[in-house]
Amino acid sequence: MGCSSCGTATGGKPTGCKSNGGCSTGGCNRMNTYDWLRNLPMANTEDQCNVVEISFSKGTRKDFYRNTTLQLFEKGDLVTVEGVSGFDVGEVSLTGEIVRLQMKKYGVKEENPDMKKILRIATDRDLDQRRINKEREPEAVIRSRAIAKQLNLNMKISQVEMQADGRKATFFYIADGRVDFRELIKVYAQEFKVKVEMRQIGARQEAGKVGGIGSCGRELCCSTWLTDFKSVNTTVARYQNLSINQTKLSGQCGRLKCCLNYELDTYLDALQGFPNDCDQLQVVKGTAYLIKKDIFKNLMWYSLPDSNKQYPLTIERVRKIKSLNRQNVVPEELEPVEVTSSKTVEVEPEFVDVVGQISLRSLERADKKKRQQKKNQQQQQQQQQQQRTPATGQKQVSRQQQPAKQQGQAPQKKTEGARPQPPRHKPNRNKPQEAKKQGKTDA
Template structure:
């Protein structure tokens, strides 16, 4: 067995923007990012793509890293294409069964075969949060594929949007979740409020019907920037007199103040002081543990 310093650990991804799983590629000798490899997973044999070469962590996982079986051969890649064609057929047949059984709200999103064809995952979504009885559906599908081990995977709205792909609600050609997000963060309405984003549903809702993932992208920067800024409607002292804060330009540290007989003027945060003395009361950063 190779020493820890000689181990070649690689990160493998099984879908374009999927999670990365680490495997031992030491016995392969040389592996490069972008290489296609064959590995054994809990869902059968799969072809993945090497996404990164990593330094072995100080403490390996219990039982060590699973080894990569081999670099994918032209035959492996051709076989994967054949199974992809069968996946489309599986989606069509399963969708027919959903219709025949009158399972309203259930939609078959996709199907995924293992490389050896022994394992089939049926990906579906449901319009209701209530648990639906899919016993009849599972029995019907098992009759369609009697020699295959079938797994049923319920996808949430965000996962469906990621899987289906397409244009983002903002007009971006490819949705963030389909382009580069490997995990979903917890998003709250408070993130939009802290950034002064309009709370109009069309402005903060993604194609999945949930709050947009991008609300978190600049959230920490806004929280940090507003620490030294007063809240709206607070009374402050400015070089032009005392007035009331009516607006904030958080990222550049500017404060708009309405001053009697002067009107609305803009000042930097260094130019203002609270009218009652002390330091301007800043918005507290949101508690990110609350989603």
């Protein structure tokens, strides 16, 4: 849900908080607390809580301030508060009676005389000065890490938070043990010209400050709403029948995921109906070992040493076999149950050949036009060849037939690269008779 100032402007982007659509994922509601006592009627206005909760750096740090002014503040107002030898600018996150519950949760007393005060509504000058000093933070992180590395300190600077007036800087660091940073503070004060405060945080707190997207696809819990970090160990994963895989069970911070504790109570309540001393069962085929417990179907899965198959057994059957084993009776079989899935099997769609069914008119027209042009060009070339061939053919025939007619011989084809052969005459079978006649006449 977006706040009241997230009106939509041109381009579909919110205009109020400038989060550009990140309200539902923690852009506006980062480390937010819902004020469910807002509409509670007050009988006596004098007993109204005068303490206001102020958040800094987009909700990564919160503190309580006393409202000594006559002005009533609402959630989302930017106010100027007392700082270390100066002032700071924050955003009002909670007002009213729910602030007393938050103070009780964190152990802060309302009558504490050391509680700082709200000075005024933030002016334009205060906001400009805060913006200028906030732009120094990324450069300060890079420079501070380089200085810590030069001094050979086993620590990591996670974040640097500048005060709105630029007189103080808080350096958040991570270290496995204690670090002697007395020399480091002197170098930081000389380098950045500010009052230095060093604050050690854990890996989970660093992930909450940096932020990110978890394996579930949502923004990290530690950066949106989770404030108390409970211890998480591998026993939690075993209760939930999860494989002990560090890469899958670890979060962005490198520690076990905090969400492993969310469903632990439900699993513990469901496991109370399962027997605890049934890790091994004796049957004729051998010893059956417990693999897992299914709290949703109330089944216990066992495996035999001679096969890799897993056998699901009901709780009553497991208790019966265990009671027989105590009486030194070994049953013949485990008698597993058949597990049927209630999910409907999705039928895969058959292959359909849609070649030729889908047509693109624009492409078809272009293709048809190209084919028509090609056909016209071929016809023109054929016509030109037909016009050239008869004239050249007549000339060749006339040239070859003229010497043939004069010599009384048939025209011959000329071959390139071959010698001209003499004309072959047919043998005259009447020659001897003509010779005889000539001889008689001569005689």
